[in-house]
Amino acid sequence: MIELNKVSKRFNEALAVNDISLRVEKGSFCALVGTSGCGKSTTLRMINRLIPHSDGEILIDGQPIEQLDPVKLRRRIGYVIQSTGLFPHWSVARNIALVPRLLKWPAEKIDARVEELMALLGLPFDEFVGKYPHQLSGGQAQRVGVARALAADPDILLMDEPFGALDPLTRDKLQEELARLQARLHKTVVFVTHDMDEALKLADHLVVMREGRIVQQGSPLTLLRHPADPFVESLLGGLERGLKQAGLTRVKEHMTSLGPQVPAHSRIPGDFTLRQGLSMMLRDHTERLTVVDASDVPIGELSLRRLIKESQSERGTPRAG
Ligand SMILES: Nc1ncnc2c1ncn2[C@@H]1O[C@H](COP(=O)(O)OP(=O)(O)O)[C@@H](O)[C@H]1O
Numbered sequence: 001m002i003e004l005n006k007v008s009k010r011f012n013e014a015l016a017v018n019d020i021s022l023r024v025e026k027g028s029f030c031a032l033v034g035t036s037g038c039g040k041s042t043t044l045r046m047i048n049r050l051i052p053h054s055d056g057e058i059l060i061d062g063q064p065i066e067q068l069d070p071v072k073l074r075r076r077i078g079y080v081i082q083s084t085g086l087f088p089h090w091s092v093a094r095n096i097a098l099v100p101r102l103l104k105w106p107a108e109k110i111d112a113r114v115e116e117l118m119a120l121l122g123l124p125f126d127e128f129v130g131k132y133p134h135q136l137s138g139g140q141a142q143r144v145g146v147a148r149a150l151a152a153d154p155d156i157l158l159m160d161e162p163f164g165a166l167d168p169l170t171r172d173k174l175q176e177e178l179a180r181l182q183a184r185l186h187k188t189v190v191f192v193t194h195d196m197d198e199a200l201k202l203a204d205h206l207v208v209m210r211e212g213r214i215v216q217q218g219s220p221l222t223l224l225r226h227p228a229d230p231f232v233e234s235l236l237g238g239l240e241r242g243l244k245q246a247g248l249t250r251v252k253e254h255m256t257s258l259g260p261q262v263p264a265h266s267r268i269p270g271d272f273t274l275r276q277g278l279s280m281m282l283r284d285h286t287e288r289l290t291v292v293d294a295s296d297v298p299i300g301e302l303s304l305r306r307l308i309k310e311s312q313s314e315r316g317t318p319r320a321g
């Protein structure tokens with residue numbers, strides 16, 4: 001759906017983005033991660049043509065973006081930024097209606113859409129419709145920003161550190177809501193963040209950038225299992241990497257069939273994460289758990305020894321003994 005081929009961006013002489021190639025499939029959630037100044041925002045702004053690229057090509061559905069009508073492009077792409085960019089003298093409703101008004105939708109259609117979006121983003125209509133940005137908390141303003149970006153039902157959503165300025169609790173909540181929203185709406189999302197945990201939580205495609213270049217890209221699990229270099233590894237959290245990886249897979253993907261031995265006393269549903277399984281082993285002082293289905297019927301076993309062997313063979317290290 002979105003394709004960047006050997007794209008670069010030069011500001012004067014400095015290369016902000018240096019020869020990056022990237023494909024974002026339709027309906028997937030791509031996170032650009034990297035430390036400040038590595039070119040994430042510049043990459044995003046080139047995709048919606050806020051700034052022109054210097055080299056290479058950017059395609060949307062196979063078409064070079066410079067050939068697309070800017071109005072149509074604006075309708076297809078929703079854009080959310082950290083400072084929300086809400087107009088301070090406009091009500092919540094008017095802010096959300098920005099793009100539909102530009103597109104000259106009929107008034108009733110706009111009103112209905114605003115109401116629908118406020119419900120979708122958890123903003124009670126009567127309470128918020130007439131409020132102004134200064135009357136909103138950071139989290140509420142960010143919801144309005146997301147509602148506005150979704151207003152004309154774009155198929156692409158570009159988000160630039162949308163939750164970066166929020167307190168940790170509000171951030172967690174909005175991350176979860178965004179994940180739920182995405183499971184329902186299947187937008188093609190490019191999400192910029194410097195927070196690897198946020199990226200791991202949300203993305204199905206991770207792109208790590210450094211000094212204008214892409215250092216590594218792939219699924220979160222692939223990067224966690226095989227970070228390309230110490231930089232990627234440190235972004236992924238070094239020592240915590242094992243637990244983060246375990247947080248992304250399910251117990252049932254690691255279980256073995258029930259053996260002849262006495263079943264383990266502790267039981268864990270197969271849909272729980274491996275991280276929860278490891279936590280249960282520590283809590284219950286055991287190396288084995290019985291895995292159960294939704295009706296609490298045993299379907300397999302989770303064994304710590306086997307998990308360690310599995311991770312050894314993944315890394316290609318020889319097994320001891
Ligand atoms: N409009 C601009 N003019 C000149 N330099 C810029 C401009 N925008 C960004 N840069 C430079 O490009 C580099 C990448 O910036 P940016 O994409 O904003 O990084 P990030 O979003 O990853 O923090 C930085 O060195 C920044 O100073």
Ligand SMILES: [Mg+2]
Pocket residue numbers: 037040041042
């Ligand atoms: Mg930025």
